[in-house]
Amino acid sequence: MGDGGLLSLSWNNHKTTFCHILSSLREKERYTDVTLACEGKFYPVHKLVLSTCSEYFESMFEQTPCKHPIIVLKDLKSDEVESLLNYMYAGVVNVAQNDLARLIKAAELLKVKGLAVPDEPPPEADSKKNFSPARGSREDPTSPPPKRRRREESGGAPGDREHREQHVTVSSPTASPRTSPYHTASSEYHQDNSRTPNEAHASEHGSEKSIDRLEPDVRSEPTSDTKHNQHTPARVSSPMQVMLDETLVKEEIMDPEDQDSLMNCGMDYGSLASDGRIENATTDGATQDHQGQMLPTKYEPQPLGPSQSHHLAESVVEALAGPSGMQGWLGGGGDMGGAFAGVDGYGGDSRHQELRQGLQGQQPQAHQMAVVMNFEEKHSRVWPAVVGGCPKSTVGYEENPEGHVRPWTSHIKKFECTYCSYFTITSTNLMNHMRTHTGEKPFACTYCPYRSTQKGNLKTHISKHHLEYAALRNGQ
DNA sequence: CAGCAGGGGGCGT
DNA sequence: CGCCCCCTGCTGG
Numbered sequence: 001m002g003d004g005g006l007l008s009l010s011w012n013n014h015k016t017t018f019c020h021i022l023s024s025l026r027e028k029e030r031y032t033d034v035t036l037a038c039e040g041k042f043y044p045v046h047k048l049v050l051s052t053c054s055e056y057f058e059s060m061f062e063q064t065p066c067k068h069p070i071i072v073l074k075d076l077k078s079d080e081v082e083s084l085l086n087y088m089y090a091g092v093v094n095v096a097q098n099d100l101a102r103l104i105k106a107a108e109l110l111k112v113k114g115l116a117v118p119d120e121p122p123p124e125a126d127s128k129k130n131f132s133p134a135r136g137s138r139e140d141p142t143s144p145p146p147k148r149r150r151r152e153e154s155g156g157a158p159g160d161r162e163h164r165e166q167h168v169t170v171s172s173p174t175a176s177p178r179t180s181p182y183h184t185a186s187s188e189y190h191q192d193n194s195r196t197p198n199e200a201h202a203s204e205h206g207s208e209k210s211i212d213r214l215e216p217d218v219r220s221e222p223t224s225d226t227k228h229n230q231h232t233p234a235r236v237s238s239p240m241q242v243m244l245d246e247t248l249v250k251e252e253i254m255d256p257e258d259q260d261s262l263m264n265c266g267m268d269y270g271s272l273a274s275d276g277r278i279e280n281a282t283t284d285g286a287t288q289d290h291q292g293q294m295l296p297t298k299y300e301p302q303p304l305g306p307s308q309s310h311h312l313a314e315s316v317v318e319a320l321a322g323p324s325g326m327q328g329w330l331g332g333g334g335d336m337g338g339a340f341a342g343v344d345g346y347g348g349d350s351r352h353q354e355l356r357q358g359l360q361g362q363q364p365q366a367h368q369m370a371v372v373m374n375f376e377e378k379h380s381r382v383w384p385a386v387v388g389g390c391p392k393s394t395v396g397y398e399e400n401p402e403g404h405v406r407p408w409t410s411h412i413k414k415f416e417c418t419y420c421s422y423f424t425i426t427s428t429n430l431m432n433h434m435r436t437h438t439g440e441k442p443f444a445c446t447y448c449p450y451r452s453t454q455k456g457n458l459k460t461h462i463s464k465h466h467l468e469y470a471a472l473r474n475g476q
Numbered sequence: 477c478a479g480c481a482g483g484g485g486g487c488g489t
Numbered sequence: 490c491g492c493c494c495c496c497t498g499c500t501g502g
Contacts, residue, residue: 429482
């Protein structure tokens, strides 16, 4: 190094290796810090990947201090989520031709880069965009070019191997791993895929642009244009999102007409509706009627009323409840009711100004409401153990040998710190916590200058340092 | 090991 | 509901 020679060390297989490792980590649920829930299925994934591949998630995570949020994608299908996750992790995913439009629309809802970006000529030969920095808006010229290409741009490869199966080749090597231990049904995309994962893997290694194999007739297929159609039969709206994280429960009411304020406050939930197509698709009333969580009055930072909290609970239950019967997993309606009865007042009582600023005075839109529940990081360790049981029943956690309590009923907290995002269910805990901010140490040791924020700590201190004196005093 | 901080049960008002 | 108390986990020296 001393001779000044500059060596360029190149990792030839960096991209493929990187993607493979990422997918492996996902498969092993290693370092996962966010869980997507859809139709009763859970997908432990990484914020980094989601943020990288989706401005939607990036903005969400930026504004949500949750350590391990659980995001319920309400208006998406589990297979769509699986495909999008596979796409984000591997850069490719297999999708049945008939499901292409649906997948694209889902990608647009989540602003998945490469899929959600409207077709436009790529500025240059691209590599995997999914792992590029996620900064920039969709209008950003530096944003990744769309992966879906028109036939003119696909290098004229009509009728290749993927097409014969009527599959859009988006299959990835790592798309094969189970998306979740709670996965109850394998993706149809893979079931229909004749290629083995290894073959797919090899294919990906051979070409980073397997998406280019999108067949011309696939794109010319009528359904492929539904992403530009505002009134597709398939109900596609802004996904109801429930983020379970630290204790906090919020209802975020989004008004598509107030995108600016939403942007200003950093919450990009409304961006889903910023797209006119999607927005219109959701304003046909079907979504609202279906979800029934629309709050009739404008959002106010006030505790939720009974009916509102009921709607909140319902929304969460409904969001978490999938075909596999997540109601049972959640412990039954009664328990859930109790759980969310305990969160009354969380709808607007939060002091998270950054979340609230852009929401005040806005007319609520049910399809744009996001319910944000915070789940403390510590509990995220309980969470996998809890949900590790059968998602279809309550056995998984009610009788779990570790004695884990029901997360929804035991970790919903009511008191929040004005200095940080801390929440607790008891005022005492909050008082103790507040002392950490104020520096108040009301408990002074009578034998030394030691002071403590908690009496118990002082007692411990005395028992360890001044036990003799304390015994003498007690004896006198 | 000591201190800090959080969770939660128990009890009285 | 507030307070007391105990227990527990984490962290830094």
